[in-house]
Amino acid sequence: MQFMLLFSRQGKLRLQKWYVPLSDKEKKKITRELVQTVLARKPKMCSFLEWRDLKIVYKRYASLYFCCAIEDQDNELITLEIIHRYVELLDKYFGSVCELDIIFNFEKAYFILDEFLLGGEVQETSKKNVLKAIEQADLLQEVNFSFTRISQILFNPCIITGAYLFLQRSSAEQFGYFTVNIDVYVQWKFQQSGQKICW
Amino acid sequence: MPAPIRLRELIRTIRTARTQAEEREMIQKECAAIRSSFREEDNTYRCRNVAKLLYMHMLGYPAHFGQLECLKLIASQKFTDKRIGYLGAMLLLDERQDVHLLMTNCIKNDLNHSTQYVQGLALCTLGCMGSSEMCRDLAGEVEKLLKTSNSYLRKKAALCAVHVIRKVPELMEMFLPATKNLLNEKNHGVLHTSVVLLTEMCERSPDMLSHFRKLVPQLVRILKNLIMSGYSPEHDVSGISDPFLQVRILRLLRILGRNDDDSSEAMNDILAQVATNTETSKNVGNAILYETVLTIMDIKSESGLRVLAINILGRFLLNNDKNIRYVALTSLLKTVQTDHNAVQRHRSTIVDCLKDLDVSIKRRAMELSFALVNGNNIRGMMKELLYFLDSCEPEFKADCASGIFLAAEKYAPSKRWHIDTIMRVLTTAGSYVRDDAVPNLIQLITNSMEMHAYTVQKLYKAILGDYSQQPLVQVASWCMGEYGDLLISGQCEEEEPVQVTEEEVLDILESVLISNMSASVTRGYALTAIMKLSTRFTCTVNRIKKVVSIYGSSIDVELQQRAVEYNALFKKYDHMRSALLERMPVMEKVTTNGPTEIVQTNGETEPAVLETKPPPSGLQPTSQANDLLDLLGGNDITPVIPTAPTSKPASAGGELLDLLGDLNLTASPAPVPAPQISQPPFLLDGLSSQPLFNDIAAGIPSITAYSKNGLKIEFTFERSNTNPSVTVITIQASNSTELDMTDFVFQAAVPKTFQLQLLSPSSSSIPAFNTGTITQVIKVLNPQKQQLRMRIKLTYNHKGSAMQDLAEVNNFPPQSWQ
Numbered sequence A: 001m002q003f004m005l006l007f008s009r010q011g012k013l014r015l016q017k018w019y020v021p022l023s024d025k026e027k028k029k030i031t032r033e034l035v036q037t038v039l040a041r042k043p044k045m046c047s048f049l050e051w052r053d054l055k056i057v058y059k060r061y062a063s064l065y066f067c068c069a070i071e072d073q074d075n076e077l078i079t080l081e082i083i084h085r086y087v088e089l090l091d092k093y094f095g096s097v098c099e100l101d102i103i104f105n106f107e108k109a110y111f112i113l114d115e116f117l118l119g120g121e122v123q124e125t126s127k128k129n130v131l132k133a134i135e136q137a138d139l140l141q142e143v144n145f146s147f148t149r150i151s152q153i154l155f156n157p158c159i160i161t162g163a164y165l166f167l168q169r170s171s172a173e174q175f176g177y178f179t180v181n182i183d184v185y186v187q188w189k190f191q192q193s194g195q196k197i198c199w
Numbered sequence B: 001m002p003a004p005i006r007l008r009e010l011i012r013t014i015r016t017a018r019t020q021a022e023e024r025e026m027i028q029k030e031c032a033a034i035r036s037s038f039r040e041e042d043n044t045y046r047c048r049n050v051a052k053l054l055y056m057h058m059l060g061y062p063a064h065f066g067q068l069e070c071l072k073l074i075a076s077q078k079f080t081d082k083r084i085g086y087l088g089a090m091l092l093l094d095e096r097q098d099v100h101l102l103m104t105n106c107i108k109n110d111l112n113h114s115t116q117y118v119q120g121l122a123l124c125t126l127g128c129m130g131s132s133e134m135c136r137d138l139a140g141e142v143e144k145l146l147k148t149s150n151s152y153l154r155k156k157a158a159l160c161a162v163h164v165i166r167k168v169p170e171l172m173e174m175f176l177p178a179t180k181n182l183l184n185e186k187n188h189g190v191l192h193t194s195v196v197l198l199t200e201m202c203e204r205s206p207d208m209l210s211h212f213r214k215l216v217p218q219l220v221r222i223l224k225n226l227i228m229s230g231y232s233p234e235h236d237v238s239g240i241s242d243p244f245l246q247v248r249i250l251r252l253l254r255i256l257g258r259n260d261d262d263s264s265e266a267m268n269d270i271l272a273q274v275a276t277n278t279e280t281s282k283n284v285g286n287a288i289l290y291e292t293v294l295t296i297m298d299i300k301s302e303s304g305l306r307v308l309a310i311n312i313l314g315r316f317l318l319n320n321d322k323n324i325r326y327v328a329l330t331s332l333l334k335t336v337q338t339d340h341n342a343v344q345r346h347r348s349t350i351v352d353c354l355k356d357l358d359v360s361i362k363r364r365a366m367e368l369s370f371a372l373v374n375g376n377n378i379r380g381m382m383k384e385l386l387y388f389l390d391s392c393e394p395e396f397k398a399d400c401a402s403g404i405f406l407a408a409e410k411y412a413p414s415k416r417w418h419i420d421t422i423m424r425v426l427t428t429a430g431s432y433v434r435d436d437a438v439p440n441l442i443q444l445i446t447n448s449m450e451m452h453a454y455t456v457q458k459l460y461k462a463i464l465g466d467y468s469q470q471p472l473v474q475v476a477s478w479c480m481g482e483y484g485d486l487l488i489s490g491q492c493e494e495e496e497p498v499q500v501t502e503e504e505v506l507d508i509l510e511s512v513l514i515s516n517m518s519a520s521v522t523r524g525y526a527l528t529a530i531m532k533l534s535t536r537f538t539c540t541v542n543r544i545k546k547v548v549s550i551y552g553s554s555i556d557v558e559l560q561q562r563a564v565e566y567n568a569l570f571k572k573y574d575h576m577r578s579a580l581l582e583r584m585p586v587m588e589k590v591t592t593n594g595p596t597e598i599v600q601t602n603g604e605t606e607p608a609v610l611e612t613k614p615p616p617s618g619l620q621p622t623s624q625a626n627d628l629l630d631l632l633g634g635n636d637i638t639p640v641i642p643t644a645p646t647s648k649p650a651s652a653g654g655e656l657l658d659l660l661g662d663l664n665l666t667a668s669p670a671p672v673p674a675p676q677i678s679q680p681p682f683l684l685d686g687l688s689s690q691p692l693f694n695d696i697a698a699g700i701p702s703i704t705a706y707s708k709n710g711l712k713i714e715f716t717f718e719r720s721n722t723n724p725s726v727t728v729i730t731i732q733a734s735n736s737t738e739l740d741m742t743d744f745v746f747q748a749a750v751p752k753t754f755q756l757q758l759l760s761p762s763s764s765s766i767p768a769f770n771t772g773t774i775t776q777v778i779k780v781l782n783p784q785k786q787q788l789r790m791r792i793k794l795t796y797n798h799k800g801s802a803m804q805d806l807a808e809v810n811n812f813p814p815q816s817w818q
Helices: A023-040 A076-094 A099-104 A106-116 A127-156 A183-193 B008-013 B020-039 B043-059 B064-075 B079-092 B098-113 B114-129 B130-144 B149-168 B169-176 B188-204 B208-227 B243-257 B259-276 B283-298 B303-317 B322-335 B340-344 B346-353 B361-372 B379-390 B394-411 B416-431 B437-447 B447-466 B470-489 B502-514 B522-537 B541-551 B557-571 B574-580 B596-604 B608-612 B613-630 B658-668 B681-686
Strands: A003-008 A013-018 A048-051 A052-063 A062-069 B703-706 B711-719 B726-735 B741-749 B755-758 B772-782 B791-798 B802-807
Touching: A003 A023, A013 A023, A013 A099, A013 A106, A023 A048, A023 A052, A023 A062, A023 B114, A023 B711, A048 A062, A048 B322, A048 B361, A052 A127, A062 A076, A062 B379, A076 A099, A076 A106, A076 B283, A076 B303, A076 B322, A076 B502, A076 B726, A099 A106, A099 B008, A106 B079, A127 B079, A127 B114, A127 B470, B008 B020, B008 B043, B008 B394, B008 B437, B020 B064, B020 B361, B020 B658, B043 B064, B043 B079, B064 B079, B064 B098, B064 B574, B079 B114, B098 B114, B098 B130, B114 B130, B114 B149, B114 B303, B130 B379, B149 B169, B149 B188, B149 B574, B169 B188, B169 B726, B188 B208, B208 B243, B208 B259, B243 B259, B243 B283, B259 B303, B283 B303, B283 B322, B303 B322, B303 B340, B303 B346, B322 B340, B322 B346, B322 B379, B340 B361, B340 B470, B346 B379, B361 B379, B361 B394, B361 B470, B394 B437, B416 B437, B416 B447, B416 B557, B416 B596, B416 B613, B437 B470, B447 B470, B447 B502, B470 B502, B502 B522, B502 B541, B522 B557, B522 B574, B541 B557, B557 B574, B596 B802, B703 B791, B741 B755, B741 B772
Parallel strands: none
Antiparallel strands: A003 A013, A003 A062, A048 A052, A052 A062, B703 B711, B711 B726, B726 B772, B741 B791, B755 B772, B791 B802
């Protein structure tokens, strides 16, 4: 795959993943032209079109167009399946995904895509595995955050009093260190200090 | 400074903007805030700011000032920072900027991180946008990770390796040892990415290809397991187990089995199994079938399997799903050359697809239809294709028209059909026809001598109402100029003859000249046509004179030049006019490899070229010409270059013009002067092809054409296999006297129905005592297969005096001209 674009019915770009090196100007030009071409297609037309020297595979899901550019030797029908799999992953992750989810959480959409495809090829064919990886990575993100906040609390002389951390060995041993299961305690601590957890 | 607003906040705010200007304002404000935040080197909120920047970048606003920040995020210890940092790197940086090289060290460290998700981020980024320098530096790390037992990392490393190999093909060797056990994995992710890696390596290196051929049995086994195994919830898609992996394995098998009998044999069974057992109700199944068909067609499969594959494609063609039909047409296009008959069976379905609403399907169906046209189905197919040409989108018309012309040329059942078809194309898609169609059509028309009246009549009727389609008008003008006399005489056998007067013909030509729609080229055609009619029409010559003189002051330079020259023809050179504007000679068919310029110019510029050769140069060969023409006897001779009798405008066949042109050639073996367009192209064709002709001389005896005063000239004959009207005569002149003959010039003339070309002689002196000969090649075109006669004139110096002789050669053997 050379690139994947997600755009709305009005032509607004929601996600762009490029697997070939192109300048910003070129990317913008390609995006503009391709969006125009795809939006001009009538609903009954087939999902494939030839554009420049690429094959374009696109599918519309509700208000979003998923558009991939593949090379000559790639299988168009399986690309449709790849697009469908990605939508399923988004759906599972966000719970009945809609365009707004992708707008407000675009970085997560990218993270999911990066667990599913790498360098334009499928890296994991099991839905479960992709979602699990995302989950763990998200958890890692949260832990990071908690650690930061905890260290802030701990080093705050006003609050320091026998802080008590519960460490629990997590099932995901691949981490290399322990996940911290201190949500409840930390929240309580924050309430005490009048601070709020926010991202 | 207050904390920068959160990402979601920003998105919400920007979405409330009602106009582009409002949005721009908000963005600018936020960008300024972000920039100052970056300057303050604030670690806490860097992540948030970069995330916001990425959002604004997606909206289309510049974000380059965030590039360095991404690098700082990547270098941070926090996972959150790294995640956003790497995302930013993939979005904002590309290998064109030098900045990206700073990432290399970070990536290296992260590839060795203790957390697999960090390693994963690094591998992903490298595999997505790593430049060749980065790949070179980090290939070792990737290779290490390719050997790890952690399947999460192994699969990513495999795809990263693919990227490295794409960027730096020389590094491929490095990954070879790591591939040893890749296929032994149970994990589908690793299997899939390994197959991709193996595919990439095999595609790039024939050595790797032969090395990996031994994996065929293992691949077949894996594929078999996938098909035979029961339901596996993890990998199931609509009842099919891991279609992605199946498709990739099939693709790898295709590459391994290509051109290799053993491998192809080993996979025959599994391919048949997949082809017959796969569920076709959903897209997934069809995707696998499609890949299977591609594989079967590409490897050395047995014929039964190939038939199976084509039948699958045939079934696809009938599928309701447009995508499947499209894919079927594409595959059939690839196989139509090799399995032509099998594809022919589906011809009617393919032709039906021409009527589909979808543009892509129509294009494929059109290409396929052209590939399927042959002598048997030409009439039916052409009907469909012409109908298609009528109704299709403009972007197709040019290709369709060219395709129709080619097909018509190859398989036309009759000349009339051919001309009708071309006319139909010109009237339906006239403005989309390619430029070379006009001269080709003109050549075709001149060649079909019996159809001239019919053609000119049809063309006249075609442009009567509408003269906007340029190619059509050009051809019509040319024909009316050439065959206007046939038009008004109403002698058409094929159709109801129309009653047309000279005035009407001139009317239409003049309207073409005046019309705004006519291109400059078209006007040129029309003016020349009008001029030609001055010799073919009888009552309207004055009108023609008037028209021509008007355009003498035309703004268009080309028209002006022509008009001025034609005017000159009327005034000073009226005696030449009739011969100059004689009927065009029959042009030989030129293959597309041949010197086509000759054909092109014949159609249009011949009269123009002749005019640029005013009398001065003509006088000198005239006397020679006259002498020879006397020889041929019975012709009216007017002492000008084009000395053909003007009272016979309908003469078809060899122009004496050609004759004289050729004589000019023989007089001096100098290079042919540029405007020698009268050389029949076929002869040049013969020149360029090796060997010249197939020698059928076994049956043709040679003759002594002349023997006198010690000079003997022998003719040997060859006939062309490809062109039965051409005879090649090789003359050998020998000298049996005691003194050399120097400045030897051989000239020849043939009757009007023939065309002659004399090539340069081997030398101009014949040594004495038969010690050497002069060889010269003559080519004669004899389309009417008339008895060959030739008059020859010899001039040479011998024993100090100039000798000259004329002779007639009548003893040509029948095989040389029949």
